[in-house]
Amino acid sequence: MSPDGRSFFNRLTQKLFLCFLVSLSFFDLKADSPKYSAEILNVNYSKNKFDLSVCLSRPFDWRLTPFVSKKTFPGNAPPWLPDPPRTRHRITWGTEGMFDWFQYDFIQLGNYQFADEVTVRTELWGGKVIIGKFNPETNTLLYDGLEYVPFLPAPKFTVRVSENMKTWETIESVEIPIRDSDNGDCFRISINRAIKKYEYITVNVSYQ
Incomplete structure (x- = not known):
């Protein structure tokens, strides 16, 4: 990614505008x-x-990005655990033509x-050759x-509310997912708040 691209990436903030009357009436989506x-x-x-399910899409260079498998596998845990953790395979492109492939x-x-x-x-190492194919669609x-799927840094979510779309207040009673990556899954955001008439809510998605 070029320096200009990284600068824009750091400045990017997307806003999803939701308008609530007595119940959810419509939402409008804008991106920078x-x-x-x-x-x-x-x-x-x-x-x-x-609860809101928000799915994000952003450009990236697959040749510089780690990937994790869609499928999950049993993690390394004692067999007596009632709910053992799951793990994903991961591919990381390193420097000087080296890469590592994590499995189980x-x-x-x-x-x-x-x-x-x-x-x-x-x-x-050992001689086995594997060909990978990237699907840009x-x-x-x-x-x-x-x-x-690409393993991208997770964004930061901030939820604000307004009655006139001029003065905004941050909503503190929000359950925001704690994740270290955006691996293609939707983010679920839960807001503990009674809906008022003519209230606008924004979900700000910022990439650091």
């Missing part, structure tokens, strides 16, 4: 760049609490080379029979 987008897929309200509870190392805009050739990497 056509390359960045956000979408509210679902809104549920019950007992003075409503071990890591394989090797060399990689991008053959073209959508193909990567990897050779694990779905932003997924097919590697060794598994689909991988």
Whole structure:
């Protein structure tokens, strides 16, 4: 990514505008760049609490981005645990043509080379060669029979409310997901608040 691109990325803030009357009536979506987008897929309200499912889309260079598998696997935990943690396979492109491939509870190392805009050739230590294919339409990497999604830094969410769209107050009673990455899943935001008439709520999505 160019210095100008990184600067814009750091300054980017997306705003999702929600207008509530007695019940949810409509929402309008705005983004500061056509390359960045956000979408509210679902809104549920019950007992003075409503949940928003927010999905984000942002540009990235797949040749510089770590990937994690869509599928999860049992983690390394004692067999007697009632609910053992799950883990994902992870691919990280390193420097000087080196990469590491985390699987379950071990890591394989090797060399990689991008053959073209959508193909990567990897050779694990030991000689095994695996070809990966990136799909720019779905932003997924097919590697060794598994689909991988980009592992991007998670954004910061701030929720504010206003009655006139001029003066805004931050809502403190918000349950915001604590995640270290945006791996393609939607973010669920829960707001503990009774809906008032003619109240506007914004969800600010900021990339640090």
